[in-house]
Amino acid sequence: MHELTLSALGALLRERRASSEELVRHFLARIAAHDPALNAFITVDGEKALAAAREADARLARGEAGPLTGIPLAHKDLFCAKGWRTTCGSRMLENFISPYDAHVVERFNAAGAVLVGKTNMDEFAMGSSNENSHFGPVRNPWDPARVPGGSSGGSAAAVAARLVPAATGTDTGGSIRQPAAFTGTCGIRPTYGAVSRYGMVAFASSLDQAGAFGKSAEDLALLMNAMAGFDERDSTSVERPPEDYGRELAQPLEGLRVGVPKEYFTDDLAPGVAACVREALAELERQGARLVEVSLPNQALAVPVYYVIAPAEASSNLSRFDGVRYGHRAADYADLNDLYRKSRAEGFGPEVRRRILVGTYVLSHGYYDAYYLQAQKVRRLIARDFAEAFRACDVIAGPVAPSVAFPLGAKTSDPVQMYLEDLYTIPVNLAGLPGLSVPCGFGEQGLSVGLQVIGDYFGEARMLRVAHRYQLATDWHRRAPPGFAS
Amino acid sequence: MLSLDEVRRIADLARIDVPEAGVAALQQQLNGIFGLVERMRAVDTAGVEPMAHAVDLVQRLREDRVTEADQHELFQRSAPQVEDGLYLVPKVIE
Secondary structure, eight states: OTTSOHHHHHHHHHTTSSOHHHHHHHHHHHHHHHHHHHOOEEEEOHHHHHHHHHHHHHHHHTTOOOTTTTOEEEEETTBOOTTSBOOTTSSTTTTOBOSSOOHHHHHHHHHTOEEEEEEOOSGGGOOSSSTTOTTOOOOBTTBTTBOOOSSSHHHHHHHHTTSSSOEEEEOSSSTTHHHHHHHTOEEEEOOTTSSOOTTBOOSOTTTOOEEEEESSHHHHHHHHHHHOSOOTTSTTOOOOOOOOTTTTTTSOOTTOEEEEETTSSSTTSOHHHHHHHHHHHHHHHHTTOEEEEEOOTTGGGHHHHHHHHHHHHHHHHGGGOSSSSSSOOOSOOSSHHHHHHHHHHHHSOHHHHHHHHHHHHHHSTTTHIIIIIHHHHHHHHHHHHHHHHTTTOSEEEEESSSSSOOBTTSSTTOHHHHHGGGTTTHHHHHHTOOEEEEEEEEOGGGOEEEEEEEESTTOHHHHHHHHHHHHHHOOGGGOOOTTSOO | OOOHHHHHHHHHHTTOOOOGGGHHHHHHHHHHHHHHHHHHHTSOOTTOOOOOOSSOOOOOOOOSSOOSOOOHHHHHTTSSSEETTEEOOOOOOO
């Protein structure tokens, strides 16, 4: 059952060939068997999951089921889920039980999906390897000595190892697409504003966006149909009529213009990754798409700009963790200021502390114009590059990450080395565009490689069409890591 | 490049305790990050409008009416120390 896509599982349930309870028990058993080796989950609650499964079965029996009713699902542990521990991968929130549901959680509950657990992540979504979690690193199902990517590493590893059919994630600088590429799963980051941020623990508010992982582009369309939509509780939620994200899947690629930025294939890109991506582009061409060269001249500035804007917004967002209203409080303190300083020093891990300090500096008196304002101006230049490119093409395609999954510990000693991992994904976040990653082969050491498809604003349906047509001709997305197939 | 004193000052502004033994290592890491950021500071951005957000935002207005129920007991369950519906902190006024 765990090899099936969401649409196949949905059919199984609606035709009453399996119950949601059976499905949930099957996946809970897989989690119990495999997760000790992967550490993809922070919390699993079988009792809650089985209760929700029985409700879903009642709904299925009444004939009121939707496409996701009864299907097990995991949420990245930064989505607040009522009555569930929501840790954000941090000691700060180790014992935080959310009193309410995030919009995304509400949406999946309403669709009848069954929440089985909350997945591991880099603390406060800050990281590209999932090594920054208070709850320990996640291991890559393809090679347990390697990272699954981050920050949504738990969700990616759980889907790759077939411990859940789908999972949510968030992508502030590549945190869905890079782990999807590293684990051979499919992951989508929607346009900024397409999915509500309500109830998502905030990292960098102008860049954060919720998305999802699945085993195929078709799965991603179903997940988007459930997640996306206007929510007045998020002031940046975009009010648009509901859309069917799968509406273009049946259309062939003939005549579609696929932009390939000339800045993408450089010495920074591992040869094995470049070869897989070029072959994927050739497949799109064989299906009638036209490859056109485009240019993103300011692409190399994206990582520097991001490491001003994201820490600045993080330092502001994370100021709420003061040891007073929720979260960790130090045991000993002299006065109120000491309480803040000690609680925050103990509650946050080293990477989070570093980013708060960077953000505090760039926002401090005398430095704001030189750093934060300048970064916002260069951000505009990066967004303009994409606008210019999209005059010549319908989607942009290229690599997700410069290399395949790296070994645990390989980049932890130098934060800057870790940051440069995200050079292909960060520009998309800065512009607020949608992007996805689908598996396109195996590169160095036989590890999975992702093809990134970037769309224009609200161009998800077109991106998903490209990914789906590619998947009709290839089977990379059906490969399971050895040891997790059966 | 940040001096040791600047690192101490930022940590103070951020309300994060940094033990004296850790200041130098932190200074090195932060300067590594600012070295990366330096590349963007040299870009000519004269006349470029800063981009604060990916989407053009218009603040929505709503009617001024009660939309939230009082749930302070539920919300305060996550607080480290509460008494009579109040958050407890060390004494700030003698």
